[in-house]
Amino acid sequence: MADEFDTKKEIAFEILKNELNITPMELTRFPNGLCHSVYYVKTETGEFVLRVTESKWHYDGSVKWLNELARLEIPIPQILKNGQYGNVYYTLITYINGKDLGEVYHTLNDSEKRDIVRELVEIQRKVSTLPSDMIDGSDNYSPATCMENVKCKIKMSRESIAENKVFDPNLCDAVAGLAKTFTDYFANVKPTAYLNDIQTNNVLIHDGKLEGIVDIDEIGYGDPFRIVGLTNSILLFMNEDTKYIDYWLDEIKANTIQRKVVTFYTLLYCIGLMGERGSKFGNDTVVPVNQDEVKLLNSIYNKLLTMLQEIERENNIKIDILKVPFEKKHILRNMLELYFYDMSEFDDEYDKMELNDAGLYGYGYLDYYWNEEGRYPYLLTVDQNLAGLALIRVVEPIPLTFEVAEFFIMKKYRKLGIGSILSSKIFELHKGKWTISTPIKNIVAQNFWRKAVKNAAPEKYEEYLTDDGRYIGWLFDNINR
Numbered sequence: 001m002a003d004e005f006d007t008k009k010e011i012a013f014e015i016l017k018n019e020l021n022i023t024p025m026e027l028t029r030f031p032n033g034l035c036h037s038v039y040y041v042k043t044e045t046g047e048f049v050l051r052v053t054e055s056k057w058h059y060d061g062s063v064k065w066l067n068e069l070a071r072l073e074i075p076i077p078q079i080l081k082n083g084q085y086g087n088v089y090y091t092l093i094t095y096i097n098g099k100d101l102g103e104v105y106h107t108l109n110d111s112e113k114r115d116i117v118r119e120l121v122e123i124q125r126k127v128s129t130l131p132s133d134m135i136d137g138s139d140n141y142s143p144a145t146c147m148e149n150v151k152c153k154i155k156m157s158r159e160s161i162a163e164n165k166v167f168d169p170n171l172c173d174a175v176a177g178l179a180k181t182f183t184d185y186f187a188n189v190k191p192t193a194y195l196n197d198i199q200t201n202n203v204l205i206h207d208g209k210l211e212g213i214v215d216i217d218e219i220g221y222g223d224p225f226r227i228v229g230l231t232n233s234i235l236l237f238m239n240e241d242t243k244y245i246d247y248w249l250d251e252i253k254a255n256t257i258q259r260k261v262v263t264f265y266t267l268l269y270c271i272g273l274m275g276e277r278g279s280k281f282g283n284d285t286v287v288p289v290n291q292d293e294v295k296l297l298n299s300i301y302n303k304l305l306t307m308l309q310e311i312e313r314e315n316n317i318k319i320d321i322l323k324v325p326f327e328k329k330h331i332l333r334n335m336l337e338l339y340f341y342d343m344s345e346f347d348d349e350y351d352k353m354e355l356n357d358a359g360l361y362g363y364g365y366l367d368y369y370w371n372e373e374g375r376y377p378y379l380l381t382v383d384q385n386l387a388g389l390a391l392i393r394v395v396e397p398i399p400l401t402f403e404v405a406e407f408f409i410m411k412k413y414r415k416l417g418i419g420s421i422l423s424s425k426i427f428e429l430h431k432g433k434w435t436i437s438t439p440i441k442n443i444v445a446q447n448f449w450r451k452a453v454k455n456a457a458p459e460k461y462e463e464y465l466t467d468d469g470r471y472i473g474w475l476f477d478n479i480n481r
Helices: 002-019 056-071 101-107 110-127 145-164 171-187 225-237 243-251 256-276 291-315 326-346 418-429 443-456
Strands: 026-029 037-042 047-053 079-085 088-094 192-194 203-206 209-213 220-222 319-323 375-382 385-396 401-409 433-439 461-465 471-477
Touching: 002 026, 002 037, 002 047, 002 079, 002 088, 047 056, 056 079, 056 088, 101 203, 110 192, 110 203, 110 209, 110 243, 145 171, 145 220, 145 256, 171 256, 171 291, 220 225, 225 243, 225 256, 225 291, 243 256, 256 291, 319 418, 326 375, 326 385, 326 401, 375 418, 385 418, 401 418, 418 443, 433 443, 443 461, 443 471
Parallel strands: 401 433
Antiparallel strands: 026 037, 037 047, 047 088, 079 088, 192 220, 203 209, 319 375, 375 385, 385 401, 433 471, 461 471
């Protein structure tokens, strides 16, 4: 392999000297680049990048899209010269100073990650304006295409895993089964043009800022959430935090089902990573097999599988949210006793929760939900069984402001995402400003509401702590959601 590597470098040197009249002071091959051999070129007059490939398809794609994307003012290399030399094709492009996102991710702070995401989302927005007839395969796209692509990815991963004998190919069966959970989603994807290889590679960062996008041979067409899932899988494999993905989903205002689909795509690309261990790629690079990485990928797979199996169970559950009539007030009264029992764990010296002489907590505001305007009592049932409640009230008529007065999910249903479904439905029913608070000692409720509020209004919420430090709360506006 060393001889082949040296031969390719010799070809690159010949192209520079014979075709471009350049004598390099330095010629170094980048380690990445599966379809191109990519070289850093330093001369007396500047720095450049030379891309060499035997594949005319990849060469044509690279030249085409570098020219087209330049018109959209996307930060990409500029073509200086391109052509054919013998049986290879070359492109000399400008050098963009920076390192791959994956190399510097651990050095980035949250603000830098968020800013990079904002720029990438804007870049993807520009790419989405490309006419579909410019993109290979777009004319054959149909409602079945998205699912077919998923099945093809699973099949390819299974074949690679079976050939390399590092992981169990049967792991792919569960992924194929879970794909059916998203049948309706896949059938209704609005196909979009997007950059499909801007994960932790090909996104160049310098001093915490996005400098440019490189290694563009083709444009994806279909579901742009796939690249989010791919990036997520790689960050998990790198053992890094995934705040970058959270910021990405927030920036594009992803809804609940889209976030679940990203989890599925992450699992899909997890088995893809499994299939790569021990594989040999076009630039003669063999992906090594590291037992720590094998354990990590198995762990990531199991966690994602568990999350998606819970989602599948949710989809098979019949959930109803009912506004409670006065004649069924007693049901709410009884369930509130369970709620206050749970909440008594978090009482304090200012707000003690004690049983009365009848052995009950009682709730002095219950009748108001039928006697006053602007109060809304709800019950939640799961497969026709009582599972939770929500009491909502208007605290300000102008501007219209709602408050979650009480909210309760029975413990047996809390691992099924039922609370998220109830809160989402409540927010859909009542549009306006919202205020929610929970005791500072109730960490589980804090985590729940922080996520629920972020899903309801990713760009329009404020988190606060009461002056006495006893409660944490959120203010947000969902009028335009």
